Every structure is written in structure tokens, then in C-alpha cells.
Amino acid sequence: MSGKVSTNTQQAVINLDPRTKLYTLMVFSLVMVPSSESELDTILKIVFAGLAFLMLINIRRPGLAAVYAVAYCAAYGANGLLAYISGMSLLGIIIRLLVEVVLRMMPTLFIAMSFLQTTKVSEFVAAMEKMHITRKITIPFAVIFRFFPTVADEYHSIQDAMKMRGIGISKGPIAMLEYRLVPLIASVVQIGDELSAAAVARGLGVDTERSNYCKIKIKGLDILLMVLLTAALILYYLF
Amino acid sequence: MIELKNVSFRYKDSEQDNSLTNVNLSIHDGEVVLICGGSGCGKTTITRLLNGLIPSFYEGQLTGEVLLNGENISKQPIHKVARKVGSVFQNPRTQFFNIDSTSELIFRCENLAVPVEQISQYLENAINEFGIGELVGRNLFHLSGGEKQKIACASVSIPMPDIFVLDEPTSNLDWRSIWMLKDIIMRWKAQGKTVIVAEHRLSYLKGVADRVVYMNDGEIKEDMPADTFWSLSADEIKRRGLRSISPVSFGSNARTPHSSDCYSVKDLSFHYKDGVGIEIPALSIPKGAIVGIIGENGAGKTTFARCLCGLEKRARGLFSFGSRTYSNRQRLKICYLVMQDVNHQLFTESVEDEISISVEHTDDAQREKIVDEILHDMDLIALKSIHPLSLSGGQKQRVAIGSAIASKKEIMVFDEPTSGLDYRHMLEVSNCLKKLSAIGKTSLIITHDPELIAECCDYFIFIEDGTVKWYGPFDTQNGQRVQQFFGSEEGGAL
Numbered sequence: 001m002s003g004k005v006s007t008n009t010q011q012a013v014i015n016l017d018p019r020t021k022l023y024t025l026m027v028f029s030l031v032m033v034p035s036s037e038s039e040l041d042t043i044l045k046i047v048f049a050g051l052a053f054l055m056l057i058n059i060r061r062p063g064l065a066a067v068y069a070v071a072y073c074a075a076y077g078a079n080g081l082l083a084y085i086s087g088m089s090l091l092g093i094i095i096r097l098l099v100e101v102v103l104r105m106m107p108t109l110f111i112a113m114s115f116l117q118t119t120k121v122s123e124f125v126a127a128m129e130k131m132h133i134t135r136k137i138t139i140p141f142a143v144i145f146r147f148f149p150t151v152a153d154e155y156h157s158i159q160d161a162m163k164m165r166g167i168g169i170s171k172g173p174i175a176m177l178e179y180r181l182v183p184l185i186a187s188v189v190q191i192g193d194e195l196s197a198a199a200v201a202r203g204l205g206v207d208t209e210r211s212n213y214c215k216i217k218i219k220g221l222d223i224l225l226m227v228l229l230t231a232a233l234i235l236y237y238l239f
Numbered sequence: 240m241i242e243l244k245n246v247s248f249r250y251k252d253s254e255q256d257n258s259l260t261n262v263n264l265s266i267h268d269g270e271v272v273l274i275c276g277g278s279g280c281g282k283t284t285i286t287r288l289l290n291g292l293i294p295s296f297y298e299g300q301l302t303g304e305v306l307l308n309g310e311n312i313s314k315q316p317i318h319k320v321a322r323k324v325g326s327v328f329q330n331p332r333t334q335f336f337n338i339d340s341t342s343e344l345i346f347r348c349e350n351l352a353v354p355v356e357q358i359s360q361y362l363e364n365a366i367n368e369f370g371i372g373e374l375v376g377r378n379l380f381h382l383s384g385g386e387k388q389k390i391a392c393a394s395v396s397i398p399m400p401d402i403f404v405l406d407e408p409t410s411n412l413d414w415r416s417i418w419m420l421k422d423i424i425m426r427w428k429a430q431g432k433t434v435i436v437a438e439h440r441l442s443y444l445k446g447v448a449d450r451v452v453y454m455n456d457g458e459i460k461e462d463m464p465a466d467t468f469w470s471l472s473a474d475e476i477k478r479r480g481l482r483s484i485s486p487v488s489f490g491s492n493a494r495t496p497h498s499s500d501c502y503s504v505k506d507l508s509f510h511y512k513d514g515v516g517i518e519i520p521a522l523s524i525p526k527g528a529i530v531g532i533i534g535e536n537g538a539g540k541t542t543f544a545r546c547l548c549g550l551e552k553r554a555r556g557l558f559s560f561g562s563r564t565y566s567n568r569q570r571l572k573i574c575y576l577v578m579q580d581v582n583h584q585l586f587t588e589s590v591e592d593e594i595s596i597s598v599e600h601t602d603d604a605q606r607e608k609i610v611d612e613i614l615h616d617m618d619l620i621a622l623k624s625i626h627p628l629s630l631s632g633g634q635k636q637r638v639a640i641g642s643a644i645a646s647k648k649e650i651m652v653f654d655e656p657t658s659g660l661d662y663r664h665m666l667e668v669s670n671c672l673k674k675l676s677a678i679g680k681t682s683l684i685i686t687h688d689p690e691l692i693a694e695c696c697d698y699f700i701f702i703e704d705g706t707v708k709w710y711g712p713f714d715t716q717n718g719q720r721v722q723q724f725f726g727s728e729e730g731g732a733l
Contacts, residue, residue: 120337120338120339120342121336121337121338121339121342122337122339122342122346122349142336143336145338146336146337146338149338149380153380154583157578157580157583158583160545160550160576160578160583161578161583161584162586163550163571164548164550164571164574164575164576164584165584165586165596165597165642165646166571166572166597166646167586167596178586179586179587182585182586182587182628183582183583183584183585183586183628186582186628187580187582187583190333190582191332191333194328194330194333194334195333195334195335195336196296197292197296197297197328198326198328198333198334198335198336199336199346200292200295200296200317200321201290201291201292201296201317201321201324201326201328202321202326202336202346202347202350202394202395203317203318203321203322203347203350203351204318204336204346204350205316205317205318205350208316208318208350208352209352210349210350210352211348211349211352211353211354211355211358212349212355213342213345213348213349213355213358213359214342
């Protein structure tokens, strides 16, 4: 039943260094979330949204990229129209909320997704070690990588189980959520426990010497991207 | 040389008494030792002492000494122990840390700080030795249980430890993969390594183990040479609550389902996006039968079960009983798949609630009566106010079955209900299936467990290459076919 999960080992067109991807994600979060009325803010947000689009193309998800582009343009258009609507209707609030989600969160989410999908656990660990970050921080984050496909897998099984039990919306949204989350958390906790035991028994330690087979290297494109992102960040916060 | 001297252990926060009481055991270099005994007998606890997970990972009260070549393992940091002891665990799904197979293969090497140039060498050797060329660079989530276990074995053998500890390594494997694991253990044995295997499944270790330790209630009850153990009679083995040590015979217990009314399946077909799938022209299943669905891993057994239950919306075909036909959606109402990981199917806070939410009656008194009846039938009365997730595996399974009965399911499909169960618990499952049959429910069991089949099945469906090769009642001819199927994978060791 584990066949439906996306691979984390898929190859991107251009492979960026994990550090670059991490930095990109950080800058995205810093620029996309705050809001201001300035022209610079508007331009930067559009440029970043375009960058997220390119990133999706880079991880070979053209279909998703197209959907994203359409959604973004639609949200942008709707945003323009909203300015002319005065007063507060419920529909207006819902549309505004949706627009904000698409314009501000979607680009960052897709950057995070491409990071997760194209980075091996070992590459991530190697990058963190190179930055001299303690393994106390690295290991839990590495486990998160491992958990994404696991949680997706478990969730599919739980959904099947609910279908067979005939538990539908009729029980109310809170019950629906509870019935999904309880078994999900139970199995994730158990998997986490067994996973940690196996990793520890294979010699994974917090403060032990460790070698790294995985070679990661910052290349020209990484530097270019990081310089541009830094420039954008400085522009954004100083002007 | 491994020595356990007067070892007792009690898990922290455990309501049980000691998991181990006064265990004394010495294992010489190069010995292959099988530790067997019923569930909860303490065999897993011994493996955890040997690989250092106790006391480093699982805390508790430990007395006595666990010595490896005279040094106390329990006092050493666990990564030091990891260098000398390689561990393979029960669940292939949860014992890998990485997502791609190559990183997992060299994970132990990296943790032990082996220099990078040397890792390349080790990796190449392991690929050749284990014949896993085609498994390199793959997503572990897409590999079969057997393939994952192979990666696990390869990864703990670079760099080579002196001792291998395996905790129920075959629980989730089919016969073919079990035989592959046997080959690996044989190779380690030939290389002079010490191997300790805690297991329920025993027959594959014949000719591999040098010594057999039998445990019960946290104590070592018997410690005998393998020859003595393998000459024990079937009754003596059952009396100890152990799984069969010789190939199961399907000769004498032929039986047929009681009812002649049949569910019929016609032209069932379904394909995944990658083209793999099933095509079943015709099949009939007697109502109330206990059907064994057998076949190799990847033959399409699970896909068939999912289609039957109506879980695959794109499945096409005709399913009928008498004059009534059932669409995919309608089958979802009358079928229930008891998953291997029952945790996914329990949602509520007590056993009683779990059953009660599935009962349709609106009248409270009526509902209560039905719930009580089911609790009684499934031996759950004593557990009715307990949280389902705190039950044992077998009890959870019974709760899931109970909830299926409550929602008036006619057909129950079980996915490997006895994997990792000892003899007594296997019998419990078998009894439960017989009860279901007695109240007219039809059970289909996907299983690799010949003992369970011999114990309760009265009908077979044999699946190969995505289609039903043959089906029919448990008569002499079909009994022989099943015998042959389990026999052939043992390499003709009958």
C-alpha cells in the first residue's frame, strides 16, 4: 500500500545545495509573511512567486506549476477587485482569506515542498554538519524528512478504514478530525519509537564522531541565488 | 563470548513484573542460538540487552551483568556496542532512518565514523555479497518487506560486527524472503559470526541454529542442542506454545464449507497507474467459508482484497449473491478489511464505544443489547471500558472484528492476521474465524501462515501474476496443491 507516496530521491533538473535550499526557504518566510503597502513589497512578492514557479519546474512538476500559476493569477486579479468592494460580507471575508493564502503562503509552501522532495536525509545531515549545527537539532529535523512519506502512508490507510466503517461527515467535523488524528498519532508515535531504537542500535549518537559519505558542494548557481536573495532581503528590510 | 549473569530486568513504568528473572546464559563465539517462547516470554528483552538498547534506550531496573568478552555492555555507551553488535528488527517498515536505500546501506558506516574512501569499498562489497545491485538508489518506501529486510541485513554487516542479533526478523515476510534470510544467516555462520535469533517462526532455522533456548515468563526454561530440539514431537512443541518446527501437513484435515450459496465474481479487473493489477474472469466464494488467499508477495492478493471490499473505485466487474448484484460502493457496506496494522481502524476511547458507534439502532436499549452480545462473542466483556489502543495486538484485532460485526458486515477480509503471533495467539485467531463462520460470516484471509491455514481454512483462492490460478474447497487435491506451494518455497525440504 506504500506505492502512492512521492519519492524523496527524485532528481531535480538543477541540483542545488541543501544549504541554498534552506536559505531560500528562510528568506521566503521573511519576505512573504509581513505585509506592507509599498511598491517594493508588491514587486518582491511577485518576483518570489515567480521563483517558486521556477522551482516547481526544476523538480519536474510542470502540472502542479501550471495549476499554481493559474491560481496565483486568479488570486492576484481577485485581490485587485476586492479593493473596489467596500463593506464586510461573509463571502468577501472568505475570498480575501483565500486570496491571502494563495498570494502569501503558497509560494513558500512550494519552496518547502521542493526542498523536502529533492533532498536526501543524508544530504540534509551533511549540510547541517558542515554548518557545525549540533546533532541535537539536526537529528529531529532529519526525522521529519523521514516522516513525511510515513504520515502520508498512514493517512491513506486510516482513510480507507474510515470508509469501511462508514464514518462520514454525519458524525460532525470535530469527530471526523478526532477519528483521523487519534489513530494517526498513535501509529506515528509507535513508528517514531521503533525508528529511533533502530537508528540508535545502528550507532547514531548525538555527540559521537561521524563520517559523511554524501558529498555536497556549493556551486556557482548556489552562490548567485544566495547573493540575489540576500540583496532582496536587505532591500526589503532597509528600504 | 557473551555471558548473562543473574540478569533481571523490569521495564520502567511497566505494570508487569520482571520481564526477565535471573537469567543465566553464555554463548560462545561462532554459535547460532535460537531463542524461542510465547509472546511476552522475554526473548525480545534479551536481544535488547545484547545490542545495548537496554539500558540506553529502554529504561528500567537492571540487575546482574551482561558481558561481551568480559566487558559489561550495559555500562558502555551504545554507539560502542553498535560497532560490535549488528541488529535486525521485526518491522522492516520502521527500521530504516533514510528514505533512499543507498544512504541506508552506509548509515551504520557513517555513524561509526568509517573514512569515506573505505565506505565506498564496503558498499561495493556488500552489493556484490548480498546481490542487491538492483536495490541500490531506490526509494525504500517502494520496496517489498523482504527487500527492506535484505537492505537491513546488508547495512548492519558493514563494517562487519562480531555478533548479529535478530529480533523476529521474519514476522512480516513471505516464504521466499524467509529462505533468503536463512541464506544470509548461513553465510554469517560460515564466516564464524555469532548469531542470536529471537523467533516465533522456527522451521526455517533447522540446520542453521546450533542451540535452542526456550523461555517462558521471563525465565530460561530449557537450553538444548539443536538436534535434541528438532527431534521433539509435534505435541511437545505445542505444549510449549511454539510454532511448528516441521513443514505443516495438509493431507488429513480436508473439509468443505457448509453452505452451497456462493458469492460470485465475474470479470473483475483493476490496474494501477503503472499497469500492474489484477484480471479475474470468474470466481465463486461460498457464504460462511473461511477462505485462504494464498500466493507469493506481489501476486496481487492485497489488490484483489481491496477491489473486493470496494476500496478501489476504478475496479470493474460483477459481484453478486443470488440475484442481487453489488457495486463497488455497495460492497464497501458489506465488506470489511481487517488491516495488518489494526491501529488504523480504532478511533474511539473505549472498546464499548468502538463497537457501539457502528451499531445502527437508534433505540438505546436495543443498541446496548447488540453491543453486549458482540462483546461477549468476541471475549471482550472484561475489556469493555479500556482504551482500544492500550490493548494487545490480538485483542485489538478482536475489537476491529467486533466493530465490523456491529456494522453488519457480511464479508471480512484479513491481511496477515497472524504475522508475529505465537502458537496460542494463532489459535485464538483461528477460533475467532471459526466463530465468524458459525454465525454465517464469510472470512477471506491473506496469509503466509501454513499453520493457520491447516487449522481453519475450508476454501482456497490461489493468486499468481494478478489472476486466480485456481480456487475451490479444501479437498484432497487442493490440499496437495497448498502443500506443494508451501513445500516448493522451502526448496523441496519436505
